[in-house]
Amino acid sequence: MGSAKKSKTVKPTSLERVAAILMELRKAYPDVVCALNHKNAWELTVATILSAQCTDVRVNLVTPALFKAFPTPKAMAAASLPELEELVRTTGFFRNKAKNIQGAARVVVENFGGKVPQTMEEILTLPGVARKTGNVVLGSFYGIAVGVVVDTHVLRLSKRLELTKHTQPIPVERDLVKILPQDRWIQFSHELIHHGRAICVARKPRCVDCTLEYLCNAADKTWSSH
Ligand code: SF4
Numbered sequence: 384m385g386s387a388k389k390s391k392t393v394k395p396t397s398l399e400r401v402a403a404i405l406m407e408l409r410k411a412y413p414d415v416v417c418a419l420n421h422k423n424a425w426e427l428t429v430a431t432i433l434s435a436q437c438t439d440v441r442v443n444l445v446t447p448a449l450f451k452a453f454p455t456p457k458a459m460a461a462a463s464l465p466e467l468e469e470l471v472r473t474t475g476f477f478r479n480k481a482k483n484i485q486g487a488a489r490v491v492v493e494n495f496g497g498k499v500p501q502t503m504e505e506i507l508t509l510p511g512v513a514r515k516t517g518n519v520v521l522g523s524f525y526g527i528a529v530g531v532v533v534d535t536h537v538l539r540l541s542k543r544l545e546l547t548k549h550t551q552p553i554p555v556e557r558d559l560v561k562i563l564p565q566d567r568w569i570q571f572s573h574e575l576i577h578h579g580r581a582i583c584v585a586r587k588p589r590c591v592d593c594t595l596e597y598l599c600n601a602a603d604k605t606w607s608s609h
Pocket residue numbers: 543544582583584588589590591593594595596599600601603604605
């Protein structure tokens with residue numbers, strides 16, 4: 384635990400405290416990977432677009448049939464929109480999502496030779512792709528750390544752990560890249576997402592079971608040792 388245990392006297396974003404949080408997360412989730420099933424960068428791009436306002440479990444139920452029907456960006460670019468809508472219907476906002484994945488397929492085919500590009504600037508030109516999806520694909524698939532994935536869990540936990548005072552993804556990401564070492568940007572998100580699902584849940588965080596508890600001074604803790 385080290386001296387970071389006396390978290391009330393330590394600046395929340397101090398090197399020492401951040402290092403202790405990173406160490407605990409790595410210990411708790413040593414082999415954590417992206418929960419969206421995928422075989423290539425294109426599948427991960429589509430799965431991440433579909434995961435907006437939807438659980439990864441639901442997306443994983445939908446993508447096998449989707450990629451069986453339309454296995455490549457070229458096939459998806461030429462698909463009938465109603466057919467795509469039907470295949471992604473249960474992920475919610477299906478009209479928009481179908482339009483976006485088809486639009487993304489067309490941009491990938493027409494501008495990038497059928498391959499998902501490997502820079503944030505280029506990947507952001509795909510319809511339906513914002514920084515979160517860009518970071519997921521670049522980080523989880525290509526292993527390129529250009530930022531930190533900020534989803535609903537990373538947003539909530541970063542705030543609870545006082546790693547940021549912001550509440551919107553872009554400024555939160557800006558704060559995180561300042562305080563986290565770059566070689567932890569990719570894994571940190573995976574770990575925090577798992578922690579947010581398993582322990583630090585939105586309504587009643589399970590603080591009594593939390594390995595970060597000794598470092599945490601969140602106002603809505605349900606149990607505290609200090
Ligand atoms: S102690 Fe509670 S609020 Fe803090 S990170 Fe752990 S589960 Fe979340």
